[in-house]
Amino acid sequence: MTKLKPCPFCGSKAKMERTPINPYYYVICTNLECDATVGRFQPTEEEAVVVWNRRDGEEK
Ligand SMILES: [Zn+2]
Numbered sequence: 001m002t003k004l005k006p007c008p009f010c011g012s013k014a015k016m017e018r019t020p021i022n023p024y025y026y027v028i029c030t031n032l033e034c035d036a037t038v039g040r041f042q043p044t045e046e047e048a049v050v051v052w053n054r055r056d057g058e059e060k
Pocket of ligand 1: 010012034035036
């Protein structure tokens with residue numbers, strides 16, 4: 001699997017999360033004060049990583 005880059009905002013480690021109900025993945029920053037969530041829900045971990053690494057998933 002593609003490696004997660006550090007958070008684009010604070011440089012902290014990022015981690016993969018999975019929604020509890022639907023099988024969707026997203027990446028969040030582990031720094032609680034940063035609270036960055038990049039990317040909408042993705043159907044696979046790989047896609048969630050790609051979106052995070054591109055840093056273009058900030059649309060609300
Ligand atoms: Zn961060």
